[in-house]
Amino acid sequence: MTSDAAAKPLSLTIATRESQLALWQAEHVQALLAARGHGVQLLGMTTRGDQILDRSLSKVGGKGLFVKELEVALEEGRADIAVHSLKDVPMELPEGFALGCVMEREDPRDAFVSPRWASLEDVPQGGVIGTSSLRRQVLLAALRPDLRIEPLRGNVNTRLRKLDEGQYDAIVLAAAGLKRLGLHERIRAIFTPEQMLPAAGQGALGIEVRAGRADLIEALAPLAHQRTWLTVTAERAVSRAMGGSCSMPLAAHGQWQADGTLHLRAAWGELQAGAPLVNAEGSAQVATLAEADALGLAVAQRLQSAGARGAH
Structure with missing residues (x-):
């Protein structure tokens, strides 16, 4: 690890998606880097994953759709780093890219969200649960095979709006995203890992850089959390x-x-x-x-x- 004092002040641009949660994450990193003397601006971008909302991600190319445009910005020199939810980052990064930092994890668990029901157990037979995650679908089906699981895409606020409009009895979201956006009160129950095992990297932020940028690795070192990095690497x-x-x-x-x-x-x-x-x-x-x-x-x-x- 490099000490804070060792990293020379840099002028940095962060590539980020423009969803509310992605901007929170980028601004969080911006504030931490600025506190260490770096000049940091944001480059907001709309990715293919944000644009395609009528089909499940698994059918149109996977979560890598959320990072590709950000990687192009890094490659072209329009940005220095990209901040990602680590569970959206493909397991194999393209050649020439590296994970420069993994930050301390927020709550990695899944949250049960419903205006009507206090927990999954309370949802009546035939109730509709919204999620587009294949992992959540199979784990929900194992817990409650009598429920209907329907697709749900969009950012956090879009998903909550669809729930509030009555399209679903309940939805399942990452607890980390709700907590980061100050939406703790929407969480009715948290699934224990024994009930619903989280996705690899869920709740952790990863910072992607061009391979070989030793100056960035040095600047990001104080933000890294070693135990989280080891854990998500295993996952x-x-x-x-x-x-x-x-x-x-x-x-x-x-x-x-x-x-x-x-x-x-x-x-x-x-x-x-x-x-x-x-x-x-x-x-x-x-x-x-x-x-x-x-x-x-x-x-x-x-x-x-x-x-x-x-x-x-």
Whole structure:
């Protein structure tokens, strides 16, 4: 790690999506960097993922649609860094790009949101739950096979509006996004990881840079959170080994134990009714990104041995 004093002040441009949540995330990073003496401006962009709202992401190219335009801005020199929700970042970055920083994680869990019902258990048989995440679909179906799960796209406020208009009995959103936007009061219940295992990287922010920009790596070092970085590296390694994208119903979530080991759990399912969930887990002493990667790979192999099939 580099000390704050060592990083020379830079003039930086952050590429960001223009959704309210993405702007909050970019402004959060902007404030942290500005507090360390850097000059920081934002470059707001609309991505393909923001434009295509009538089809599920898994059918139109995956969550990479949220980052491609930002990467082009980095490549062309219009921006220096891009701030992403890490769960939107493809498991394999394009050549010439690197993850320059992973910040301390917000709540990684999923939130149950409903104006009518206090929890998933309270929703009556046949009730409609909104989510477009394949992971959430299979985990919800495992918890409540008697409910109807309907697609739900759009930014956080769009999803909440559709809920309030009565299109759904309840929706499931990332707790982190609601908390970052000051919408804590909309959360009726939080799913424990035992109920609904989170997505790889959920709740963490990743900062993407052009590979080789040592000046940026140095400037971002004070913002990095090593335990979060190790945890999400293990989670993302599960997804990478499974051929992971948002077109696969896969969950992976790591938690640190009192003895200093990282415990990693993963779940995989199929969308057809009645298909059983496949679960796998593992623990290891993890001090480097390579060790985190190895733990993720081992858990992915256990998933596959138990019957999970990767994306091809």
